Amino acid sequence: MKIIVSKSDFQNLGTDLLVLPLRSVELKNEGEKVLSAFGIDGEVLSDFKAEAGEAVVLYGGSRDFSASRVVLLGTGEGKKLEDWRKAAVALGSKAVELKSEKVAVDCSGVEALASAMGQSVATLAATLVEGCYFGSYRFDRLKSDKLDKKSQAGKSKKIAELILVVPSEVIVEAEKGAADGKVVGSCKKMARDLVNLPGNYLNADDIAKAAEESGKKYGYDVKVFHKKEIESLGMGGLLAVNKGSDHPPTFTVLEYKPKGKSKSVVALVGKGVTFDSGGISIKPSENMGEMKSDMSGAASVLGAVEAAARLKLPLHVIGLIPATDNMPSGTAQQPGDVITTYSGITVEVGNTDAEGRLILADALTYGKEKYQPDVIVDVATLTGACIVALGYSVAGLFSNNDTLADEIFQAGEQSGEKVWRMPLWDLYDEQIKSDIADVSNTGGRGAGSVTAAKFLEKFIDGHTRWAHIDIAGPSFTPKGGGKVNGGTGFGVGLLVELLKKWS
Numbered sequence: 001m002k003i004i005v006s007k008s009d010f011q012n013l014g015t016d017l018l019v020l021p022l023r024s025v026e027l028k029n030e031g032e033k034v035l036s037a038f039g040i041d042g043e044v045l046s047d048f049k050a051e052a053g054e055a056v057v058l059y060g061g062s063r064d065f066s067a068s069r070v071v072l073l074g075t076g077e078g079k080k081l082e083d084w085r086k087a088a089v090a091l092g093s094k095a096v097e098l099k100s101e102k103v104a105v106d107c108s109g110v111e112a113l114a115s116a117m118g119q120s121v122a123t124l125a126a127t128l129v130e131g132c133y134f135g136s137y138r139f140d141r142l143k144s145d146k147l148d149k150k151s152q153a154g155k156s157k158k159i160a161e162l163i164l165v166v167p168s169e170v171i172v173e174a175e176k177g178a179a180d181g182k183v184v185g186s187c188k189k190m191a192r193d194l195v196n197l198p199g200n201y202l203n204a205d206d207i208a209k210a211a212e213e214s215g216k217k218y219g220y221d222v223k224v225f226h227k228k229e230i231e232s233l234g235m236g237g238l239l240a241v242n243k244g245s246d247h248p249p250t251f252t253v254l255e256y257k258p259k260g261k262s263k264s265v266v267a268l269v270g271k272g273v274t275f276d277s278g279g280i281s282i283k284p285s286e287n288m289g290e291m292k293s294d295m296s297g298a299a300s301v302l303g304a305v306e307a308a309a310r311l312k313l314p315l316h317v318i319g320l321i322p323a324t325d326n327m328p329s330g331t332a333q334q335p336g337d338v339i340t341t342y343s344g345i346t347v348e349v350g351n352t353d354a355e356g357r358l359i360l361a362d363a364l365t366y367g368k369e370k371y372q373p374d375v376i377v378d379v380a381t382l383t384g385a386c387i388v389a390l391g392y393s394v395a396g397l398f399s400n401n402d403t404l405a406d407e408i409f410q411a412g413e414q415s416g417e418k419v420w421r422m423p424l425w426d427l428y429d430e431q432i433k434s435d436i437a438d439v440s441n442t443g444g445r446g447a448g449s450v451t452a453a454k455f456l457e458k459f460i461d462g463h464t465r466w467a468h469i470d471i472a473g474p475s476f477t478p479k480g481g482g483k484v485n486g487g488t489g490f491g492v493g494l495l496v497e498l499l500k501k502w503s
């Protein structure tokens with residue numbers, strides 16, 4: 001998607017789709033004025049309420065500008081960034097529906113809108129672009145069009161050009177914002193593509209390759225540890241989960257270093273289980289296919305490191321991605337096994353389906369030891385219990401540091417990728433005690449997401465600024481759950497917002 005910020009008149013643009021964002025308050029007072037300026041009959045206002053994300057298409061409007069369609073886009077009361085984002089997503093989605101390739105948005109009121117929201121023009125521009133990326137996303141790589149040649153129903157048309165028409169005073173700021181929005185929007189798209197790829201298209205090696213490709217393209221280092229090296233490092237958690245697999249594991253380390261001075265060292269760890277069958281503790285077959293999304297944490301980390309590099313943030317960012325599938329077979333690990341992790345801590349594997357924490361354990365300890373980061377954040381589709389607690393839109397947040405927890409919460413509010421903090425009290429340790437090993441990977445029925453987090457906490461070697469984000473719910477929209485089902489890229493926006501905060 002080409003993004004253009006322009007101050008030119010609509011008359012000269014020649015777009016497929018002209019978009020007029022409107023606030024509900026504005027509608028009552030001066031809606032007709034705004035519309036008549038664009039040659040649109042005020043009558044339409046009886047149908048359109050300008051609720052956030054409401055989009056009404058008008059055809060054959062004025063001859064004064066060369067757009068074949070006009071979309072009235074509701075932005076709600078125009079006070080919340082969230083409403084603006086909703087509108088942007090709706091616009092992206094509408095444009096794909098209408099097969100509009102060239103879309104122009106009237107942003108003449110962007111300054112007033114920004115100040116009413118307590119945000120900058122740059123943020124509004126970024127959110128608009130990011131939202132358009134999100135709403136126009138379709139995963140059709142694996143569609144052939146063989147069964148529907150005429151209508152080409154398989155493949156969708158993508159927006160080729162998005163034009164933000166802004167007042168000349170804010171053009172520089174809007175351009176900066178739009179460029180940032182493009183980075184986050186496209187990194188999120190990459191993450192969604194990886195999540196949507198099924199197990200037979202994406203194994204541990206493919207994740208490593210995706211990282212290498214990104215590193216090459218955007219100029220940051222990527223080192224891939226293959227099975228032999230993982231064995232010599234003694235990453236017993238990753239190796240144990242991989243035991244049942246026909247595909248070797250990988251451990252990928254992404255490293256972005258700024259050209260100038262770095263303000264801090266940030267380690268991001270992402271769970272990369274390319275398919276989670278549960279292993280010998282096998283999952284029920286219903287909806288098991290959704291477990292292709294069990295590498296969403298890895299995808300978010302890859303997306304965030306790429307974004308940091310493209311935005312040239314003044315931070316040293318390290319992404320750590322342990323990857324494998326979790327399969328049953330004659331060689332698979334068995335419930336009751338005791339394994340030795342990279343840290344030396346022994347684990348009784350009560351349930352082979354609690355595999356994420358085993359691979360994260362190794363990556364957390366390695367990251368802490370090797371890089372001595374100022375802060376460690378891990379992102380993982382770790383527990384079904386987190387979906388029970390918080391649903392499909394909100395991630396669980398666990399942290400041993402109140403300031404860090406607040407920063408992540410705020411980044412969630414700002415990015416629209418919401419998190420809610422859950423406890424990490426030591427009383428939960430009782431549930432993951434093992435009779436024969438240092439710790440058990442299962443914690444019984446209650447508080448499944450908390451005991452999982454308590455388990456991870458053992459592997460950070462006393463680090464005092466660590467957070468774990470359980471994205472099992474918001475990382476993937478199950479069939480029928482939304483307009484566009486599948487991977488959401490959740491985590492990219494949140495992490496980038498957080499990194500920007502530290503920049």
Ligand code: BES
Pocket residue numbers: 276278294351353354355356381382383384385387441442443448472473
């Ligand atoms: N990948 C799953 C968690 C999950 C479930 C993510 C549903 C997304 C949607 C994880 O590996 C898992 O299986 N966790 C178990 C842990 C249990 C065995 C202690 C769970 O949540 O049931």
Ligand code: MN
Pocket residue numbers: 276278352353354355356
């Ligand atoms: Mn599992």
Ligand code: ZN
Pocket residue numbers: 273276294353355356381382
């Ligand atoms: Zn899993």
